[in-house]
Amino acid sequence: MKKHNFSAGPSILPREVLQGSADAILNFDGMGLSLRKISHRSKNFEAVMDEARQLVKELLSLGDDYEALFLQGGATLGFTTVALNYMKQGGHAAYLNTGVWATGAIKDARLWGDVSVIADSSDKNHSYIPKNYEIPQGADYLHFTSNNTIFGTQFHTFPQTTLPLVCDMSSDIFSRPFDATRFDCIYAGAQKNMGPAGAVLYVVKRDSLGRTGRKLPAYLDLQAHIEKDSMFNTPPVFSVYASMLTLRWIKANGGLEGMGRSNDAKQKCFYGELDRNPLFYGHSVPEDRSWMNATFRLHNEQLAADFDALWKAAGISGLSGHRSVGGYRASMYNALPLESVQVLTEVMQELERTKG
Numbered sequence: 001m002k003k004h005n006f007s008a009g010p011s012i013l014p015r016e017v018l019q020g021s022a023d024a025i026l027n028f029d030g031m032g033l034s035l036r037k038i039s040h041r042s043k044n045f046e047a048v049m050d051e052a053r054q055l056v057k058e059l060l061s062l063g064d065d066y067e068a069l070f071l072q073g074g075a076t077l078g079f080t081t082v083a084l085n086y087m088k089q090g091g092h093a094a095y096l097n098t099g100v101w102a103t104g105a106i107k108d109a110r111l112w113g114d115v116s117v118i119a120d121s122s123d124k125n126h127s128y129i130p131k132n133y134e135i136p137q138g139a140d141y142l143h144f145t146s147n148n149t150i151f152g153t154q155f156h157t158f159p160q161t162t163l164p165l166v167c168d169m170s171s172d173i174f175s176r177p178f179d180a181t182r183f184d185c186i187y188a189g190a191q192k193n194m195g196p197a198g199a200v201l202y203v204v205k206r207d208s209l210g211r212t213g214r215k216l217p218a219y220l221d222l223q224a225h226i227e228k229d230s231m232f233n234t235p236p237v238f239s240v241y242a243s244m245l246t247l248r249w250i251k252a253n254g255g256l257e258g259m260g261r262s263n264d265a266k267q268k269c270f271y272g273e274l275d276r277n278p279l280f281y282g283h284s285v286p287e288d289r290s291w292m293n294a295t296f297r298l299h300n301e302q303l304a305a306d307f308d309a310l311w312k313a314a315g316i317s318g319l320s321g322h323r324s325v326g327g328y329r330a331s332m333y334n335a336l337p338l339e340s341v342q343v344l345t346e347v348m349q350e351l352e353r354t355k356g
């Protein structure tokens, strides 16, 4: 039976990427050797790293004033890495708290300096994106999480500020066009729109570094990674390779414009049904709904067993909500076809027909 994978992450990847990754595990680049068993310093792998870094810049329309790095430690280590690379010694940073991951970023940044949380949506269980807040003029940077994977909200316009912007884009990078030149630093774990877990992408404006007056441990110093072309130490070879294949797939499917068109069609299909079907309601306010992670619930929780049986029978997996929201979460990353969203909406209609 065909599976429809709505997992929030690690999540669905394009079939070609899985096939290409599987092939490389057995015989990478015609070398007769597994990708898992060759030196990351071999010219064959260096070419992969170069292509992956180049594709990131090409897809985001960035020039030579930006660098793309594939590091380790997930976006979670990114919370510390960005604070150490952007918050001056004795300086201060502004953060927007829009969910679990933003809260984690704030907590870790506070270990290194003064952090102001200038807006916080926890009063309504992070069901909205704060709009009216004051941005302190002297802050070293403003940090936000562009898509809140757990609560299902997303920034549809980015904060307006002259401060350097630092953003955790783990769950919506490459999902639609945006102006990447507005950011000093973007970071994103691979395992949603880019590849298997193991790599974290940093997109860094070159001249934004080296201004903090801090001494940094080598691995946490983004400049050290830039100087070594993202090969300062052994990179997450498999995750970088599969990410490179996904980046090629994004390019071949229309780049960010193409992703944006298909993600828009999926979100319209899903939210159209959610708004129409009287059995369900959404967690997030309509204007801030995430195109990537749709969080929703049943009005009558007693129908949960029936709904669960229906979606499981239709081949859907990964639909259970996160414990901090409950209900359901449909994650509709780039690689999820519209057809899978249609299967989900048909199941919602079926529940209405039989139990509504």
Ligand SMILES: Cc1ncc(COP(=O)(O)O)c(C=O)c1O
Pocket: 009, 073, 074, 075, 076, 077, 101, 145, 147, 148, 149, 150, 168, 169, 170, 171, 189, 190
């Ligand atoms: C927006 C966001 N930030 C950070 C993280 C943490 O990422 P990692 O597990 O790669 O450390 C996640 C994980 O789902 C996420 O969705």
